Amino acid sequence: MAGSKTKYVGDRRFLLAVFTSEADILAATTDARERGLTIADVYTPYAVHGLDKAMALRPSRLPWVCFALGLAGAGFKVWFEFWTSASDWPINVGGKPWNSLPAFVPVTFEVMVLFAALSTVAAFLLGRRLLPGRRAKLASPGVTDNEFALVIEETDASFCKDEVSARFREMGATSVEERVEQESI
Amino acid sequence: MVSVGATIHDPLILGDKTPSVVTKDICSSLDRGPALSWWVAITISSTMLLLGLVAVGYQVATGIGTWGLNNTVGWAFDITNFVFWVGIGHAGTLISAVLFLFRQKWRTSVNRAAEAMTIFAVICAGIFPLIHMGRPWLAHWMAPYPNTRGPLWINFRSPLVWDFFAISTYFTISFVFWYVGMIPDMATLRDRLKAGWRRSVAGFLSLGWNGSFRTWLHYETVYLLLAGLATPLVPSVHTIVSWDFATSVIPGWHTTILPPYFVAGAIFSGMSMVLSLMLIARKTMHLEDYITVKHVGAMCKILIATGGMVAMAYLTEFVTALYSNSEYEQFAFMNRALGPLCWSYWIMVGCNILSPQILWFKAARSNMLVVFVVTIFINIGMWFERFVIIVTSLHRDYLPSNWTGYAPTWIEIATLVGSFGLFLTLFLMFCRFIPVIAIAEVKGVLSHGRK
Numbered sequence: 001m002a003g004s005k006t007k008y009v010g011d012r013r014f015l016l017a018v019f020t021s022e023a024d025i026l027a028a029t030t031d032a033r034e035r036g037l038t039i040a041d042v043y044t045p046y047a048v049h050g051l052d053k054a055m056a057l058r059p060s061r062l063p064w065v066c067f068a069l070g071l072a073g074a075g076f077k078v079w080f081e082f083w084t085s086a087s088d089w090p091i092n093v094g095g096k097p098w099n100s101l102p103a104f105v106p107v108t109f110e111v112m113v114l115f116a117a118l119s120t121v122a123a124f125l126l127g128r129r130l131l132p133g134r135r136a137k138l139a140s141p142g143v144t145d146n147e148f149a150l151v152i153e154e155t156d157a158s159f160c161k162d163e164v165s166a167r168f169r170e171m172g173a174t175s176v177e178e179r180v181e182q183e184s185i
Numbered sequence: 186m187v188s189v190g191a192t193i194h195d196p197l198i199l200g201d202k203t204p205s206v207v208t209k210d211i212c213s214s215l216d217r218g219p220a221l222s223w224w225v226a227i228t229i230s231s232t233m234l235l236l237g238l239v240a241v242g243y244q245v246a247t248g249i250g251t252w253g254l255n256n257t258v259g260w261a262f263d264i265t266n267f268v269f270w271v272g273i274g275h276a277g278t279l280i281s282a283v284l285f286l287f288r289q290k291w292r293t294s295v296n297r298a299a300e301a302m303t304i305f306a307v308i309c310a311g312i313f314p315l316i317h318m319g320r321p322w323l324a325h326w327m328a329p330y331p332n333t334r335g336p337l338w339i340n341f342r343s344p345l346v347w348d349f350f351a352i353s354t355y356f357t358i359s360f361v362f363w364y365v366g367m368i369p370d371m372a373t374l375r376d377r378l379k380a381g382w383r384r385s386v387a388g389f390l391s392l393g394w395n396g397s398f399r400t401w402l403h404y405e406t407v408y409l410l411l412a413g414l415a416t417p418l419v420p421s422v423h424t425i426v427s428w429d430f431a432t433s434v435i436p437g438w439h440t441t442i443l444p445p446y447f448v449a450g451a452i453f454s455g456m457s458m459v460l461s462l463m464l465i466a467r468k469t470m471h472l473e474d475y476i477t478v479k480h481v482g483a484m485c486k487i488l489i490a491t492g493g494m495v496a497m498a499y500l501t502e503f504v505t506a507l508y509s510n511s512e513y514e515q516f517a518f519m520n521r522a523l524g525p526l527c528w529s530y531w532i533m534v535g536c537n538i539l540s541p542q543i544l545w546f547k548a549a550r551s552n553m554l555v556v557f558v559v560t561i562f563i564n565i566g567m568w569f570e571r572f573v574i575i576v577t578s579l580h581r582d583y584l585p586s587n588w589t590g591y592a593p594t595w596i597e598i599a600t601l602v603g604s605f606g607l608f609l610t611l612f613l614m615f616c617r618f619i620p621v622i623a624i625a626e627v628k629g630v631l632s633h634g635r636k
Binding site: 051088093107110129130131143 | 203204205208329335336337338339340341342343344346347350351354357358361362365368369372373375376377388389390391392393394395396397398399400401402403404405406407410411414415417418421425428625626628629
């Protein structure tokens with residue numbers, strides 16, 4: 001805006017359609033994608049199976065984080081056990097060898113699991129910006145209870161709001177409304 | 186979604202419920218003030234806890250000479266309680282992780298409570314090694330950190346160090362798994378509570394969850410990975426606990442059967458504890474539509490299976506000892522069954538092997554009172570199993586001049602009572618403040634709206 005540092009760029013327009021059943025949201029999402037609409041997101045009270053295909057989402061890459069950090073944790077722990085028991089201050093315990101590799105396995109395993117699990121959860125929470133005390137912006141007040149909300153971004157100049165709304169209502173939407181988000185930099 | 190199973194099997198959740206009814210049903214007991222039965226229960230459990238705190242305070246201040254231990258029986262009540270509580274914890278992880286990987290959808294009704302039980306049981310378990318140290322304020326010496334004593338590192342070849350890592354990892358993973366599973370339900374709570382401290386707490390813990398499916402997709406992946414990581418923890422933790430015994434040279438302990446025997450026993454005891462608690466919660470919190478006879482029946486079948494494995498282990502142990510031609514092994518087992526502490530052995534056999542056999546009958550599995558009584562018997566039997574393994578093996582060792590008896594002091598008994606007090610108090614608080622059933626997961630297995 002004039003005078004202030006933030007500069008008004010334009011509006012982002014979204015169309016929000018609320019459904020009340022799993023079958024309806026699956027059908028409507030599939031339909032929207034097939035007709036080339038831009039699906040901003042779908043909000044559901046539980047993980048609706050098949051919605052990832054309907055939205056054409058790529059599978060999560062978190063398993064790689066899990067694998068890499070698990071391996072790193074295990075590698076670090078083997079080195080640490082070797083270093084403490086055989087190098088830094090070796091102590092003779094019952095004549096066992098300094099490098100008692102088989103005896104290092106249980107702790108290495110536990111530490112691997114610990115690293116893999118904690119890093120996966122941390123990557124998930126940070127990646128999805130799920131942080132303690134963060135306020136939720138709900139698409140519709142019932143999306144954590146019984147509502148399924150489909151949000152379409154009006155990216156296309158030829159986007160016909162009335163036609164799309166009518167189509168969603170036909171498919172069982174209980175309400176369809178437009179949301180405008182002001183965008184500024 | 187068309188599912189063949191839906192038309193053949195009975196529904197998992199009774200009463201053709203919609204998602205909003207599920208939210209209301211599960212949250213309603215949190216909205217109401219606590220019932221009289223809850224106040225009675227929490228009064229009893231916190232009294233038990235208080236007794237335990239007094240006993241622990243006294244023994245820490247005075248020393249563990251207040252226990253009935255002696256030179257020969259160096260482990261008794263404390264380690265029995267430790268193994269008992271760790272074992273209880275295993276059912277929670279079995280239900281939340283192993284049954285998830287096996288796609289057993291009935292687990293959604295019981296996993297939240299079972300995981301809570303795991304966490305509380307592991308907390309109870311952790312107390313015993315801690316006070317057994319005698320100087321619990323030096324507990325941090327168990328962790329390998331650079332210190333001014335050298336640095337003198339811990340001995341990574343010791344099963345007790347493995348145990349420290351196993352239990353602390355187990356606790357951490359169980360807690361993270363439980364909390365991650367709870368994030369969507371915290372959001373549900375946040376969005377239905379009126380403004381106030383409860384909504385603030387739920388809002389804080391919900392981490393800004395808004396039900397976005399892009400988040401759900403990653404969430405499901407994380408859940409699957411955590412289940413995959415927690416599953417090997419189930420056998421690993423109790424295997425490591427059993428190594429505390431198996432790597433020693435005491436007759437009756439020094440056997441290779443101990444790891445599978447301990448794991449089966451852990452799941453057996455844990456499942457019976459889950460059932461005991463769930464049957465009470467089901468009745469008092471009116472959750473009959475969610476925890477149905479089918480759920481109870483499925484858990485009873487796990488009891489029969491794991492009880493059978495435990496029976497097999499008792500038998501194998503005996504046969505192996507008799508076949509070993511080692512007179513110490515043979516004596517240890519004959520002494521268990523016929524020696525001065527034989528009553529504890531026969532309580533164990535009666536409770537763990539005989540009592541679950543009634544569950545072969547469907548009529549017994551459908552009778553909640555019968556199931557409840559059997560689970561209480563199993564809880565008692567599994568405590569005695571650990572007592573038998575520990576005390577009867579120690580009190581008669583290689584040298585007859587070492588032979589002695591063992592009797593617990595009131596301090597040890599009060600500490601055991603106190604651990605039950607802690608466990609029950611935590612569980613009652615859980616029932617008051619957290620949805621006892623995973624709301625978002627149950628919504629995913631409803632038959633409503635699926636043709």
